[in-house]
Amino acid sequence: MTDDTDAQTQTDTSGRSRDAAASPETVDRVAREYTEAGRPFARVTVVRREAPVSAHVGDRAVVTPDGELLGWIGGVACAQSVAIREAKAALETGEPRLVGIAPDPDTVDRPGLEAFPMRCHSQGTLELFVEPVTTPARLVVVGDSPIGRALVRLASELSFAVTAVVPSGTEVAGADEVATATDDVDALAEIVRGATWVVAASMGATDDVTVAAALASGVPYVGLVASRRRADELCERVADRTGRAADEVRAAVTSPAGLDIGAKTPEEVGVSVLAELVAVRRAGEVTDAGTLDAATTGEWSETGTATTDASADETATDSDGAGEPNGTVATERAVVTDPVCGMDVVVGEAAATATHDGETYHFCGVGCREAFVDDPARFLERVES
Incomplete structure (x- = not known):
């Protein structure tokens, strides 16, 4: 039987009730969809509670990198804000964490648990297990060129899931997946969808198709192995082909791809591209021959538009x-x-x-x-x- 203190806390301070929150089935479905799409999120589960709180052991929610919480871990805004903050921190570090929220944090504090005060009027105690769910950064290299092959081989030594898009029947050393190259934008867009990085390295053969497909799929980073002059001409063609503004296309494409390290050989160019990807991945921004910042490395969105605050x-x-x-x-x-x-x-x-x-x-x-x-x-x- 639910005691009176539980019953009166089934809504939060804004009036939102458990019934209005996403069901566990919906939370699980969204988690599956995020996983399949390669989108990171954190799973937050109630593992212990003491009345008066509206959450029960087993209640769960997912938290996106931008702080959206879907599900139910208790209605109190104070507890939810702690959960969101710790979920975002877990996504940054990649490490799970156990969080305790209590009127007196010392009562729950112990090794392996991070304790926070329950400041809201309803009081009560919650312990939450926060689990970051991420997938390896997926790199798609399009083109059967010496630079493309070197990039795939070198990327396989790092924590990238590498897809090589090459002509049918071609074998590529180091690739986790090999897809067949195509000049159909829609078909290629399906191949690159969900990728973290796409690098066009066909030396002009299918680069314009690759850029158009990557933009259509909302890939956060689109790199082009080309000179600035050829990149400008290619972006003009992609703009005409897709109906986008030329400046918009050029701003979305990083070219020449890679940090300026004076690279000459295919392997050196591959190292320069990977150095750039690692820098963006770890720091969020890097300045090179072309500037990458929050506008080109923001969080994933359905339209591929980066978001800044x-x-x-x-x-x-x-x-x-x-x-x-x-x-x-x-x-x-x-x-x-x-x-x-x-x-x-x-x-x-x-x-x-x-x-x-x-x-x-x-x-x-x-x-x-x-x-x-x-x-x-x-x-x-x-x-x-």
Whole structure:
């Protein structure tokens, strides 16, 4: 039987109920779809709970890299924001983690568990297992050229799942998968769909088809082994063929592909391309002969458009921190305090914000923001202390 404290916590502070959340079957289906598409996500499962919380052991959710939570791990926004933050961190490190959320973190703190305070009024205790689900970065190399073959062979030594797209009957050393080359854009788009990187290395034979197919499939990185002059001409042809603006096509294509290391031989060019891919993969941006930044290496989307968050680039306005979020000088992934519930909130990832006297405050949820807006003075004392 469910006790009264459980019954009254079946909705969160925004009124969202368990019935309104995605069902376990839907969560499992989405997880399968993400896995099949090669999209990373984190699976969050409730492994322990103490009333009053609305979650039960076995409740689960998936969290995307951009912080969307689908499923049910309890309705309280404070707990959900901790789960989302830790899921995103797990995706960055690739390591699973056990998370405890309790009114007094010391009561659940133990080796192997990261404990956080339960700041919301409903209290209760949750322990969550956060499991990052990722697939090896998939590299598709299109073209049976010396550079293409060298790139496939060298990439096989790294943690890439390599697909070589070559003429029928061709064997390629180091390839995990070999697909048949085609000049049909739609057919090639199906081959490259879900890839992390696509490199056109046919030396002009099918490069325009490769670029058009990669753009149609929303591949985040499209590299072209070509001179800048040939790349410009190719992008003009692809623009005419696809109805896109030439500038849009050129901006989406990295060419010459690879870091400028003075490469001459096919193997050296392959090393330069892989060096660029590793740099982008590990750091998110790299500057070379052509510039790669968040606009070309953003999170996967159905349209292939990268997404950026301008709010994450907040910088100090003066020496005493005036105008900074919650009274602190903002830095990359700066953590500030929700002035209402006291919870840690990552700048740029807050569920809600409000400005008071020229200063921006970040909140774990809309409920905390509304409480602050109604009576800022009541909560500013907490921030100052």
